[in-house]
Amino acid sequence: xxxxxxxxxxxxxSPGERATLSCRASHSLANNLVWYQHKPGQAxxxxxxxxxxxxxxxxxxxxxxxxxxxxxxxISSLEPEDSAVYYCQQRSATFGPGTTVDVK
Amino acid sequence: EVRLLESGGGLVYxxxxxxxxxxxxxxxxxxxxxxxxxxxxxxxxxxxxxxxASGANTFYADSVKGRFTISRDISKNALFLxxxxxxxxxxxxxxxxxxxxxxxxxxxxxxxxSS
Numbered sequence: 001x002x003x004x005x006x007x008x009x010x011x012x013x014s015p016g017e018r019a020t021l022s023c024r025a026s027h028s029l030a031n032n033l034v035w036y037q038h039k040p041g042q043a044x045x046x047x048x049x050x051x052x053x054x055x056x057x058x059x060x061x062x063x064x065x066x067x068x069x070x071x072x073x074x075i076s077s078l079e080p081e082d083s084a085v086y087y088c089q090q091r092s093a094t095f096g097p098g099t100t101v102d103v104k
Numbered sequence: 105e106v107r108l109l110e111s112g113g114g115l116v117y118x119x120x121x122x123x124x125x126x127x128x129x130x131x132x133x134x135x136x137x138x139x140x141x142x143x144x145x146x147x148x149x150x151x152x153x154x155x156x157a158s159g160a161n162t163f164y165a166d167s168v169k170g171r172f173t174i175s176r177d178i179s180k181n182a183l184f185l186x187x188x189x190x191x192x193x194x195x196x197x198x199x200x201x202x203x204x205x206x207x208x209x210x211x212x213x214x215x216x217x218s219s
Contacts, residue, residue, distance in 0.1 A: 001166065034207065036149075043199065043209035044149065055207070085148070092137050092154040092203045093163065 002027050004088055004096035012102045019075040021099045023088035028068045032091040035064055035073045038098075039084045047086075048073065078103045106130035106208045108200050113213030120190050124213055126183040126200030133176050133183060134159065136204035140174060140185045142196035142215075150196070153185060154203065168194075190217045 003026040011019055023033065031051035036044040046055045048064040051071060061076045075082055083103045088096045112124040124140070139154040153174040154163045162174050173186040183200050197212040 038149065043211060046207035049207065087149055089149075089151065092139055093151055094165075095141075095149045095151055098148045 002029065002090050002094050004090065004094055006086075006088060006096035006099050008099060009097070010100045010102065012104070013078055015078055015080055015103055017078050019078055019082075019101055021073040021075075021086055021101075023066075023071040023073070023096050025069045025071075025090065029090050031067050033066070033071050034089050034091055036087045036089065037082075037084045038087060044087070049091075075101070080104070106202065106206055108202065108208055108210035110198065110200055110210045110213035113198060113215045115216045115218065116190055117219055118191060118217055120217070121186070121188045122190065122215060124185040124187065124198055124200075124215075126185075126210060128181045128183065128200075128202075131202070131205065132178070133157075133181055134178055136202050138174075138176070138183050139201045139203050140172075140183075140198060141201050141209075142194075142198045143212075144193070144196040147196075152198070155183070157204075187215070190215075192217050 005024045007022045033051045035048040038044040047062050052064050064073045080103050085098045085100050087098045107129045109127045137156050140152040142150050155174045171189045175184045195217045197214050199212045200210050202208040
């Protein structure tokens with residue numbers, strides 16, 4: 001079973017700053033990785049599929065890269081509404097523990 | 105529009121069983137893999153089980169293997185999760201998820217395992 005590790009656990013930044021979130025897999029995933037944004041009381045929202053493809057309707061400030069075991073989600077210029085927990089997931093399988101992003 | 109609607113959650117005693125259902129609309133279940141994902145109070149997302157688009161293969165997290173069974177009824181366009189031998193640690197909000205296309209999630213159904 002693949003284990004996903006996310007870092008940092010928490011990120012506290014100001015609006016306009018850049019956020020860089022990391023996800024590492026214990027085994028190669030090729031590009032079978034998705035990123036979700038999850039806010040309390042809501043269903044998770046797909047941001048990125050196939051490691052680097054932005055989902056429809058997702059703002060351009062969200063981008064992602066990586067393949068194999070190392071993946072990165074970047075939010076280029078944080079907005080207050082980006083406060084959420086961000087999860088990486090091996091497609092149809094394991095989730096990482098999440099990174100909490102607090103923008104204030 | 106793609107929609108997923110879960111049902112079947114509730115309060116059950118430890119050792120009991122529940123069957124969750126997920127009614128899909130806007131697409132056919134044999135076009136995408138489907139998963140069940142849960143979130144316990146105060147915890148992160150946990151993948152539980154998946155079924156391939158073909159229906160030929162099913163997969164389970166170690167924490168539920170041997171106790172949960174995923175299945176589907178294409179004629180009803182419905183996904184199911186049969187949960188047996190439930191434990192307190194299975195208490196969570198259970199989501200069904202379309203693993204492809206728009207990666208749509210339902211709103212979840214709450215399972216509480218308690219005496």
